Amino acid sequence: MSVSETRRSMLEKVMKEHNFQESALLEILHRAQEIYGYLSKELLMDISQSLDLPPSHVFGVATFYSLFKLTEPGEHIVTGCLGTACYVKGVEDIMQAVEKEFRVKRGETTRDRKLSLFVTRCIGACAMAPNMVVDDEVIGKATKEVAIEKIKLALKGGPRRETR
Numbered sequence: 305m306s307v308s309e310t311r312r313s314m315l316e317k318v319m320k321e322h323n324f325q326e327s328a329l330l331e332i333l334h335r336a337q338e339i340y341g342y343l344s345k346e347l348l349m350d351i352s353q354s355l356d357l358p359p360s361h362v363f364g365v366a367t368f369y370s371l372f373k374l375t376e377p378g379e380h381i382v383t384g385c386l387g388t389a390c391y392v393k394g395v396e397d398i399m400q401a402v403e404k405e406f407r408v409k410r411g412e413t414t415r416d417r418k419l420s421l422f423v424t425r426c427i428g429a430c431a432m433a434p435n436m437v438v439d440d441e442v443i444g445k446a447t448k449e450v451a452i453e454k455i456k457l458a459l460k461g462g463p464r465r466e467t468r
């Protein structure tokens with residue numbers, strides 16, 4: 305599955321959970337940002353079509369709240385699942401190890417703009433907890449060592465992240 309397919313299927317799941325309801329727009333935007341790292345124009349258009357809402361409304365909400373990021377993150381995106389199952393299985397330790405190793409805090413991008421680190425809530429793979437997502441790959445039953453190794457490999461491979 306490509307980067308865009310993996311993240312798009314996560315978003316689809318979120319929208320389904322909310323029955324594609326307009327009333328859940330804020331929550332959906334919030335989760336979309338967790339999944340993609342930021343809200344691109346294409347992503348906002350996608351959400352507006354999926355929820356059958358005018359683009360002006362979706363763009364209006366996204367630009368109104370300062371918590372939404374409309375600019376692009378680093379070349380690679382690493383996301384830790386901080387849902388309950390993953391938390392219980394120790395994802396916080398992995399996140400801290402990643403922050404230390406790559407000198408980046410969650411929610412931020414490294415100075416060279418190579419790596420952004422984000423957190424999300426349950427990605428629906430609790431049986432494989434703790435889960436980390438490195439670009440297009442969900443790393444189930446992750447350990448600090450494996451997560452760091454996968455991130456190093458991604459960084460060595462050059463820019464791979466698709467924005468959509």
Ligand code: FES
Pocket residue numbers: 385386387388389390391425426427428429430431433435
């Ligand atoms: S809590 Fe992480 S996949 Fe469900």
